[in-house]
Every structure is written in structure tokens, then in C-alpha cells.
Amino acid sequence: MSVEKLRNTPPLVVCITNDVVKDITANGMIALGASPIMSGEKSEAESLMKAAGGLLVNIGTADMKKKDLMHEMIKAANNYNVPVVIDPVGYAASEFRKNLVDELIQSHDIALIKGNAGEIFALAGGTGSSRGVDSTEKTETSEIGEMCFNKLNIPVLVTGETDSFVSGEGTVTMRNGHKMLENITGSGCLLGAVVSAFIAVEDTLQQAVINAVSYFNLCAESAVAELKAPAPGSFRTTLIDHLYLNDDTIFNGQKVFSDAE
Amino acid sequence: MSVEKLRNTPPLVVCITNDVVKDITANGMIALGASPIMSGEKSEAESLMKAAGGLLVNIGTADMKKKDLMHEMIKAANNYNVPVVIDPVGYAASEFRKNLVDELIQSHDIALIKGNAGEIFALAGGTGSSRGVDSTEKTETSEIGEMCFNKLNIPVLVTGETDSFVSGEGTVTMRNGHKMLENITGSGCLLGAVVSAFIAVEDTLQQAVINAVSYFNLCAESAVAELKAPAPGSFRTTLIDHLYLNDDTIFNGQKVFSDAE
């Protein structure tokens, strides 16, 4: 009853995210049933965190000013025990992004790192290029996630054709979704916000990640199924529709595999 | 002939608005027939206000730099007699937003304040929480509007399930619209811009507000009527379509009630 719970008590999720995806992030979250709020002013950190159920920090299009904002927001989140999700967009694309993410991770308590295979591979110390903000899957997302978790000891969600969640409880791999998600900007960024929303209402981090990823990906599947000629413009519109129209019954199609299986 | 007039002489409306809604604001305004322009540079204030028919200032995602920008833009607008609409998004969400709005209102001439019930309730000095940027309707929008007008003596538009406009000429309540508007981000922000556009072409503020709110809400109704399964992605797309496709004949469905009735 994951989605129902979320809709009954909509979590306020503060989304510090990049300039390209603010629209799809806000619309996707509202369609889901969550309550997103965005801010560009660090003096708002305390007021917002007092009321928040989650904080998403997505470092795409960051600059020096947003770096300050991110530190202040995460500091306040830590003070109020608000779980923090970090999305290291384009981690390997510049020294600035790399240093920013490394600093945020070292300075604060992070509940979850969520990135695509290329980003998490680089974050785990892998060498090889993460081209632009896109992912190149060199190895399985589960392996990449394990490399990263072993290095940083922070739970990690690695997205790709399959999605893997690695934490102290082992590795869980999820096999829903559709490749059309790669053809719109911000689908991964929106997923980061969706995960934050589920963390605010689920009992455990693992359950939250599994349900968030599954719900999101199953909505992508049901959206594509509705389109005659799947294409990114209408897919984006329909994905937002399906985040709103679906409910917990969609979890019947969930494909989740843990270590043991 | 309100919409026809607007389309015949498209008003240039400077929109200083939040980062989340710039896309829907620009697209909605162009669909309507207005000419929006956005700016992030305070030295542009004079050039822009010389040519402008309206200025919208929406304080969502504001920061210290945008605070300066807003002051400069409104100062220039006042110099050139350009009517200023303020949308105090998330007024009660932080001290920063509260202080910013209070300062803007005290320092300059404001033609209209436009906000949702929660925001205007807080602005009127009501205590109670405005959660995130969403509204909680505690009392009728007309009562909230009257509280606010009595306190600030600035005409006010309060949006909600019903919308109320309160000015020195009394209270007008409008009963069009559709709750699907709450499921997309920026519908209220776009309405603020639409009101600015109508102010630029109508003879009186009251006529402008009534026609702007009615046209916008009637377009929402006609958009929903076209959808098989109303959902926020397709509703947003269709709302923009209907702002463009409709004309003055839609006012036949207008539901407006003044004090006296």
C-alpha cells in the first residue's frame, strides 16, 4: 500500500535540482501525489527542513552559489533528520562536479546516492569516461553498485537497463522500465525525487527504493503501452499521466531479484 | 471582446517568475496571445519597462540576487506607470519569502496581489501553516481576501476552489475552473501572468481580473472536457491548446457573483 500511503500523507520533498529538469520534477512529483518545493536561497534551509520529509540534491548545472546552497540545505536536513538523496549528475564531466559531490559526501550524512551506471562507476573510482550526462554501461549495474558501496559505505542506487540497489543488506536488482526513458531529459532526475518521496513514507530505505523504482518504471511501461508510435514528446506527457493514474495494483508487474535468488 | 482586444494589441508582459514555471508561463502567455519577456538582469529594468504593458513578480525560488532584481524592476515599473502584480508563492514557507514580500509591498506601488488561500491568509496575518507552496483553504476565499484587503489596502485575488477578488469596490467571487489545475505545477503562476496581460488591455482592474480568471478557468474546463481520462500530463498540454483555441464566446459560461447578489 505504498502509493496509497504516500497519497494519504503527501511528503514535502525539498528538491534542489538542476535548471533543466525543474518542470518535469515538480510535475512528476505532484502527479505521484507528493508535495515538492524548490528553493534557491540558503537562508530558507532551516524553515524548509523543519517541515520536510525528504531532501533531494541533484548537482546538474551547479555553480559556486548552488554549492553553498547544497551545503546549507544538507546541513539543515541532517539537523532535522531529514533523509538526503544525492544525484551526482555528470560526475565525471568536470573537476568541479567531481569535487562538489566528493565534498558533499564527505561533509554530511547521506541516506542514498542515486546515479546512472557511468556516474556511479566514476564515483566508485572506476576509470573510463562518463560521456556528457549519459551513462555508458560497462559492467552490470549490480557490480558497479557494489564497487561504490564498498568504497563509500553509503547505500547506492545504480540505474540503467536494470537498476540495482546496494546497501549493508546486500544487492537487489530491479528489471522493470523502458528504454524510452532515455529519450527524455530528466527522467533519472525525477526518479531521484520520487525515491525521496517514498523514503519519507516507507519503513525501510530498501523498501522505499524498491517501491519507488518499481512504481516509476512500471508507470513508464504502462505509458509506452498506451502509445501507438512511442516517441519522446508524447511519452513524457503520458508518463506524467500514468504516475497519476496508476496505484498500488501496478506492483503486480514488479520484477525484483535479491542476492539470494 | 476582451480576448480579441488582447490578441489585436498583444501586451508585452515582463515576467519575473520562479525557475520551475518559466516554461509554462511563457507558453501559456503566447498561446493566449500575449507577448511575454523574462529577464534576470536588473540593468534591463528601464529598457523593459519603457515598452511593457505589465509586470508580474512571482517570488517562488527567489534568492538575494533576485530580490534586487525584483526591487529594480518594480521601481522602474512604477516610474513608467506599468501595473505590477505580485504572486507571494510559498509566503509562509520561510522568513526569507515573508520578508521579501513584505518589503516589496511596503516599498512600491502594487496594483494587485494574487495568491492562493494559504498564502493570502498568512499575508493577512492569519496564523496557521501554509504547507509548502500548496494552499489549505481554511475559510472562504472571499473572507480571506477581505482580511487581506482590510490590512494592506491593496486589491487582492485569492485563488482556490472559488476565486475571489477584493478591492475598494467590494468583493467579486468567481466559480469556474477545475480541480485538475491543482495537479500541474505553475497553473497559479501562469494565471498571475494572464491577469497581468488582461490588466494591460482592460479599462478597469476589476474587469481585467474577472475576465482573466474566467477565461483561464473556462479554458481549464474545456480542456478537461476533451480528455478521456483526465490526468496532469495531457491536461497541461490541452490547457495550453485551449488558451489558444478559445475566444470571447467562451465567456458565456462565466460564473461571476458580486457582493450585491
Added chain:
Amino acid sequence: MSVEKLRNTPPLVVCITNDVVKDITANGMIALGASPIMSGEKSEAESLMKAAGGLLVNIGTADMKKKDLMHEMIKAANNYNVPVVIDPVGYAASEFRKNLVDELIQSHDIALIKGNAGEIFALAGGTGSSRGVDSTEKTETSEIGEMCFNKLNIPVLVTGETDSFVSGEGTVTMRNGHKMLENITGSGCLLGAVVSAFIAVEDTLQQAVINAVSYFNLCAESAVAELKAPAPGSFRTTLIDHLYLNDDTIFNGQKVFSDAE
């Protein structure tokens, strides 16, 4: 085989663009098959340009900080021989924008200037007002382009009902497209990015501009043809779809005329 080539080796295009159009720019570029990346941090310039195939600089909503960013990005682009496209959005709307564009053009090597008729007319030293960010076509785009090229000696693409490209090789006029493009925000801005992507994969600037403009405009035509009641919300969605769904066969409809004809 222009589009096929682009999709086989997707060029990384750094898009420094205005706040209103980041979403449509990123989505349009991904739909086309290119790899867009955006940045707000000048220290990223070198890292990004090392990997980039193109740089678009669109000056809408610029401010003093973005001015610095633009200079740094173009400087790095020049160092790494990355072709730079400048879109002087709202050139005549303020002294700030005028000075910014003039400075960028004088300080760096620019491969192409791309703007609407009003912007290029003003840039060419024509007097008359470019109202807001919209274009007023006073004369043919070919004449305006020639005025501008004669003054600045930089290849120029002038968009309007017809589109003209003027360079040392003469003038080429393109007659595809649909007026619905004027009813959505960012169509011209997206075209600037699309041109950047084609420049990265075509052998000559002229071939790149012709194919980019033709592909984009033919996609607009095929998108409109699919709509029952053309309107801007659904047109935008469908335009993105068609940038993705079409391929090189669409060039059969290309209407291109050079000087000699």
C-alpha cells in the same frame, strides 16, 4: 545521410541557453539524437570543451554572472576549435543584451550568428524596434542577412517565414516550416542548438545550416500534419515526437534556393 550520421556519432553540444527554454532544448536535442549538456559554472569550460562537438550560446535571460560564463565557455571553445553558435535573443530589447552580444562577437571567433529577423536587423545596425523577443519582419530575411554579413563578416542565419543563410559563399534561402512554430516558446532557441549539432557532423557550415534548418522545419510540417486542430500545446509535444521519428527521407520535401537560382 545527415541525420543518420548524427545519430551514429551523437555530438556532445554544450548549450548555454536561457532559463525559459532549457527543457525544450534538452528534449529536442535528445529526440534528434544529439547529446546536450548544460552548465552554469565557468570553471567547467575547459573540461566540457575538451569533449564537445559544438557550443551554443543563447543570451536570453542573461545576467552579469552568465556574461562571465559565456566569455569563459567561448574562450575555451576557441582553444579547442569547437564551433560556436550565438543566438542574440532580444538583442534590441536592452542595452545590456546589445552590449553583451557586441562584446562576445568582438572578443571571440564565432562560427555562426543565428537570430530572427528583428534581432539580426538590429545587429546589422538597422533602426527600428525589435519588440520583446519576437521578430518583426520589415524586409526579406535574405536582405537582412546580407546587411549583417556585410557589417560583421560572420556567417549568419536569419529566421522568419523564410530562413536565409548568408556567408562568403553567398545567400541560401529555405522555405520550409510552419507558422505554428511562433506559437511556442523556444522553437527558435532549440533550432540554434540543432544547428550546432549538425555543424559537429557535417563537412561544411553551409551544408550543416541547410540540413539543420530543413530537418527542423520539415519536422514542424509533419508534426502539424498529424494534428486535427493545430494548437501550441499539442504541437510542441508532436514536434519533439517528429524530431525523433523522422529520418533522412524527410529531406525529399526540402525547399532550398541559392543565389544563382
